[in-house]
Amino acid sequence: MNFKSDMKTREKISALLLSAGIILALLPLTGNRSFSGKPEKVLSEILNAETFFSVDQVARFIVTEDSTIQLIDVRSPEAYRKNTMPRSVNIPYNDFIGNDPDKYLNNTNIKSIFISDDDYYSSLAMAYSKGLGYNNCYVMKGGLKEWTSTVIESTFTGERISARENALFETRIRAARLFNEMNSLPDSLKLKFMESKKFSAKKLDGGCE
Amino acid sequence: MKVLKQYWIVLLIILATITAVFVKGFSRNSFRYDAVKRAEPSVNKANIITPGQTARLPGDILWIDLDGVKNFSTGPDEKVISIPADSILTKTYKKLIFKHKGSIVIKSADKAISAGVWMILAQMGIKNVYILN
Numbered sequence: 001m002n003f004k005s006d007m008k009t010r011e012k013i014s015a016l017l018l019s020a021g022i023i024l025a026l027l028p029l030t031g032n033r034s035f036s037g038k039p040e041k042v043l044s045e046i047l048n049a050e051t052f053f054s055v056d057q058v059a060r061f062i063v064t065e066d067s068t069i070q071l072i073d074v075r076s077p078e079a080y081r082k083n084t085m086p087r088s089v090n091i092p093y094n095d096f097i098g099n100d101p102d103k104y105l106n107n108t109n110i111k112s113i114f115i116s117d118d119d120y121y122s123s124l125a126m127a128y129s130k131g132l133g134y135n136n137c138y139v140m141k142g143g144l145k146e147w148t149s150t151v152i153e154s155t156f157t158g159e160r161i162s163a164r165e166n167a168l169f170e171t172r173i174r175a176a177r178l179f180n181e182m183n184s185l186p187d188s189l190k191l192k193f194m195e196s197k198k199f200s201a202k203k204l205d206g207g208c209e
Numbered sequence: 210m211k212v213l214k215q216y217w218i219v220l221l222i223i224l225a226t227i228t229a230v231f232v233k234g235f236s237r238n239s240f241r242y243d244a245v246k247r248a249e250p251s252v253n254k255a256n257i258i259t260p261g262q263t264a265r266l267p268g269d270i271l272w273i274d275l276d277g278v279k280n281f282s283t284g285p286d287e288k289v290i291s292i293p294a295d296s297i298l299t300k301t302y303k304k305l306i307f308k309h310k311g312s313i314v315i316k317s318a319d320k321a322i323s324a325g326v327w328m329i330l331a332q333m334g335i336k337n338v339y340i341l342n
Binding site for chain 1: 219220223226239241242243244248249251252294295297319320321322324333
């Protein structure tokens with residue numbers, strides 16, 4: 001009797017192990033995450049005009065030191081050193097894709113605005129983030145090129161200026177000043193500053209260093 | 210039959226898992242596994258192509274204009290279609306894209322649009338899709 005019940009137990013265990021083996025063989029063996037949700041929905045979020053902030057809006061965020069905004073510059077470190085956006089952190093696109101974005105985007109109270117030379121890498125980073133379920137991601141429309149032509153090289157030509165235009169130009173001038181101050185720092189000071197601005201997941205978590 | 214009766218739960222679990230994996234792996238209506246792997250061509254810039262490089266692409270090329278202008282300089286036999294970016298995943302166009310055997314080249318005056326569409330198509334498992342520079 002004991003022998004029979006032992007056989008049954010062994011059969012059951014074998015069946016369970018075999019089924020576990022089949023399941024493991026079929027499941028994708030990767031620790032990397034995958035996009036979630038319906039492709040149509042993600043695409044419409046990516047193409048939505050509200051996913052893009054103008055350079056004037058970003059200038060206002062910078063000038064008012066808006067703490068609900070995080071600027072993420074996805075250019076290379078060399079490009080970032082040459083032209084540093086005030087109040088931005090540099091996470092090169094390669095690193096952003098290669099690491100878990102949760103490190104950078106897990107705080108849902110913060111809007112993350114991606115910046116690149118134009119819209120290409122910033123839009124890729126935004127699309128990637130949205131696909132992984134991070135809805136708090138945006139793009140600075142036009143990138144650094146648009147920033148330079150609209151904010152830095154901003155001039156007013158005309159005889160009269162409305163209050164609204166005046167406010168806009170004031171913001172541009174202040175943002176341009178911050179940008180120029182940042183980028184006129186000597187390299188050693190700039191490096192120190194950039195080191196201090198390096199994204200630290202610990203700081204977000206409020207952990208001890 | 211006895212075996213089936215005894216282990217029906219186990220067999221059901223295996224069947225359900227196999228079905229789920231196949232649906233996820235081959236469905237045209239969902240994203241594939243491993244987002245990092247699918248995004249890799251954008252990291253090493255292998256997804257960007259110049260007009261001169263298109264001659265080296267394998268197979269037939271499906272040219273997709275995302276702006277509705279058909280602004281491609283291609284030969285007379287090239288297949289150029291105009292699909293607004295927000296309609297690219299409608300049933301008709303999805304079928305066309307998934308059925309196409311060769312390479313797909315997408316173009317838009319707005320880099321944000323071509324980047325976003327590329328990422329979605331790549332994550333859905335379409336490998337030979339390029340952005341025209």
